[in-house]
Amino acid sequence: MKPILPIFAIIGLLQSCTTPVNISSQAIRNPANCPSQTEPLPIASANDEGLYQQFDYHIRDIITDADTITFQTQQYDIVFCRFDRTWTVEPGTLAPEFQTANNPEQFSENIQNPPYQTIELNGKSYQYRVILEPNPFGNEAQGIEPKTVVFELITPNSEQPQRHPLYTLDQVKQAEVGFSLGVPRITSALSYADRLFLSVASEQGEGFSGIATMVGYNPDMNELVVIQPEEIQGQQITDFVIAGDPGNPVFWLGTQISGEGNPYLSGMGLVAYRPSPPSLKSGTITSYTVRNSPIVGAIPDQLHLEGDRLWVGTGNGVCQVRWQGADNPGNWSCWRFAAKAELPSQGLPIYRRLLAETPAVTLDPDQVGDTVEVLWWSPLDYQTQKGRYEVRYEDGFTVTLDEGTSSWSEKYGSSWQPRPWQPPFYWAGHEWHWQGDRFVRGFDQVALNFFGGGPLGIVSDQDQWTGEKPANMNVLRGDLEVLELTETTTKLNYHSGWVEEEFLNPYFTVVPQNRPFNPRPNPLNDL
Template identity: 45%
Template sequence: MRVASLLGLACLLGACARSAPNLVSGSPTATEPPANCPAPVSDLPTPSTSFYEADGSKATVNFVNANDRFDYRPRNIVSDSDTIKFQAREYDFVYCRANQSWTVQPGTLPAELARPESYQQASNPPLNRVEFQDQTYEYRALTRDDKVIFEVGKAQSSPPQQQVLYTLEEVKQAGVGVGLGSASATTPVVYNNQLWWAVTSQQGEGNAGIATLVNYDPKTQKLTLVKPKTLQIQQITDLAITGKPTAPTFWLGTMRSGEGNPSLSSLGLVAYRPGVQDPNQGSMTSYNVNNSPIVGAIPQKLKLEQDTLWVSTGNGVCALQWANPEVTQSWSCWRFTATAELPQSGLALFKSLTQKEPGTTTLQPDAGPVEVLWWMPLNLTEANPTGRYEIRYEPGFTATINTGISPLPEQAVRVPDTPAVYWPASDWHWNGERFVRSLDEVPVNYSGGGFRGVGPEPNFLQQNNWNAMRGDLDLLNANEQSIEVRYHSAWAEDVALKPRPTVIAQEPVANRQPNPLAVKATP
């Protein structure tokens, strides 16, 4: 595997937002938009919140899905000559081409894209449709009889053409799992007058699949498969294809999942170039939060527009000039986040999530809007618990964590371009100046006690007194027993703030420094 080496890594969270955030959109007082671009709105929907149950040793705990309040993952991209609309669960993030500005609008995501997949659909998914060359084609990927099968054919024709993609035995032989996860196919891509899909399987509890690219030529009705060896264990979120038919590049969003964690970061955006002799033995380049300006860890949806590849993540969007991805200037990125005005009475700050009394610091209303990073409930057993927001705060606070740094086992799954060490903030990544954590680097941990931050060791049946969930970190001291960090955030009562989603322009970090963990990983 080859990884990209970029000189000017973008500041993925905090380095370019230390003072008041550099807002691109979200304010209802913004200037008049160009014709055919939506105006900012004053009222946006309040995010809905869901719950899940986890059986503890003594009680059943109703964990609140805290990430629902910051679920900015685009499920769909809609574009026309004036705008590009990134449709998340409850909001549309709309880019205006005329002046390169953004607005956030009430969501218009179609209901069928918002619904989670049921178990029944997973075993017998409905046929999807695509219009191509004045014909309607139906397709689906499904798991049946220890096989993952792909079906495609003209609508109303019976039966559809079938192709076995891989079997349970192949999954076992590849060493990626002991069972087959339910399969799904990406939205089809038209390339060289043919249709392409990426098919992937759910992962967790021993279930897995083999990432497969599927090609269908309507003229010959032939199905061709590509199974990149370097991507076997990846889940493919979306697909785009660039280059000449004799030398194409497959752009793939990647992620992993596991028991209790349906969405884990992996290789980021991948450029796969099939081998000339064997398409399965090609070259692969990973563009991820550790080695490129990409604004989030998990690419969700891709959209190709001539020389530009739009890459959307749960943390924002990048417009990539795909011909030169190694060059920092080829990336233009914007971060999705939330901000809130300060109350006229001021905002009392807490150093940690469950601290009983606030400290002596109070933010005055003239300090401007604050960036809101996360929300956590104070009580895990209440149906509608009160909670606190984590906000970006300078100069931050210091904390000593009684878990130190240790080497990663050789068999451990590593995020690319990271030192082979474990430490309490392993979900944070180094941006050249600080350790930062994007919205899509916060695993839900359904089976592991819920969301985890930096702080004391968690107690499964009560809320942990986290120092930070997403605040930027400076590593001050570290050994095998403990670490000392400065975390650039604070907590505030949720009733005092009314966050609203917005978009912040992403700027490169100047004078990038080496990752301090790399020194710890050196024998």
């Protein structure tokens, strides 16, 4: 099977970290420093960014000052003004070290001999990195299988690194999270209570994996503690901050998983780890996902702590939460990312399926307004890369599938149990989540599937992917209403349709995440 995109493995994307500051208690110096929105910024085309990646809105870095908070993606700077709590979108200024790796020679050097990174603590510099042993990379290392992930730390008064094993291949196999050691990386480093703390994640896919790890170092005692909560051992830690006082800290983690050709897959979401004193090695875990909390995205990429507020940047939007009361939905304020476009004055023909030959209806701007929300883009074939946009269409269409519900073990094998972030059983809309009135799917809930036909939506049996063209999808991100769901049948209303790409010029924006005023119980709970 040939990939539908040229794939370059991305390992070692650096993450940012800053020492938390309580800006919420400081005076905002100058509201005039907040940017003013000018012309909307168009989203990149598939030819510019690659298939599907124009909807990669994952947060790579967060930059703050007294007036603004800037969430940086590959394409945009998304700026929050503290003065009036408004958003503007500007051209991206992401620093090179946070850009997706695209230099093969530099990548090869970094993976063979990872560079040390530096963090300051009490005016002194510490250097750190994680490596595989034995080193499996380089011409002389072919056929070598690494057995251990090792953390190296160079303290201010030393030239040689301290070397601390974090986990072994045998531990990864015993935990049943993989069969080989994936390339590890430091995803966050911070100082807290005169100690250093770091989070470690591992490459995942094709059997490669690791154990989610946090490391704490006490320079006064020259002691290092390795923290590996069992509940998250199969996750990738995307970012890490510590809230609260040293006697009762809360470790906040962003998590996800990944797989072959799928760099972003939903995991346990935002995780609160509360260590049990006096040791940091044991404690309790609370997971906040799109299924059990107001969080606006499935994958928290970057976290930023300001006093009693935790900012969470995801691939689908941003939330500010009073972390001490995160279990209360009233303590969350969220905004979601969206792409919109002006409707043509003559109307917009809509197709009910991606590859349909005849439009089913025409959107009239006099009836529905001047703009339409753009949900996704998909090619009509892989050769020309011409495609269609999926757009929100409130009237929607109906589809009946000749498949219904099944247990996860029926779908994936007798030992498979539903993960905490999954619904209790498998059904066609399992990658959508209930939001009080409909099932919805965020940008970061779409597995990109660079191998095997691209992102998957809801498709009738006769319209599955054949290899030459994408599957003839009914819906990929549109909202769903369940009309009937049994063990043999699924009947849905989907509130979207497909339009020719040349009719629209989508632009990126940020909108409030409005939850239903009178939410209804999840209908899956009654099945």
